[in-house]
Amino acid sequence: MKTEPFVIERIYNAPASEVWQAITDKDRMKQWYFDLAEFKPEVGFEFRFDGGSEDQQYHHICRITEVEPVRKLRHSWQYEGYPGESFVTFELFAEGDKTLLLLTHAGLETFPQNNKDFARESFSAGWTYIIGTSLKEYLEKR
Secondary structure (H helix, E strand, O other), X not given: OOOOOEEEEEEEOOOHHHHHHHHHOHHHHOOOOOOOOOOOOOOOOEEEEEEEOOOOEEEEEEXXXXXXXXXXXXXXXXXXXXXXXXXXXXXXXXXXXXXXXXXEEEOXXXXXXXXXXXXXXXXXXXXXXXXXXXXXHHHHHO
């Protein structure tokens, strides 16, 4: 079964260089995303973090697959102990002193569909908050 990827876009009142730093610097990421032990925007770099719902936490395993500085960052997204692999892509488009961020999360259908935490609606709610609220507030308070 192939489903369409989840896609969300937002415009931030921040230049692309600032958005890039927010999505690639672990100290900045912990202020709006997850607290990562390490993160390097380098192809092949693996990072891990815990996150999930109120009922269940999941150990995420991610590997950087593509980097175009200040333009594009792509990484795999898997859950320890569960089948499936998806890919998250952040694309940045400078629009004057603002930046359009396009986030695509593809491969959601590869996760167990009998788990509500892996449902498309769960990813939609999570990314809408992370990209639409948390990152926006972080970037625009600076």
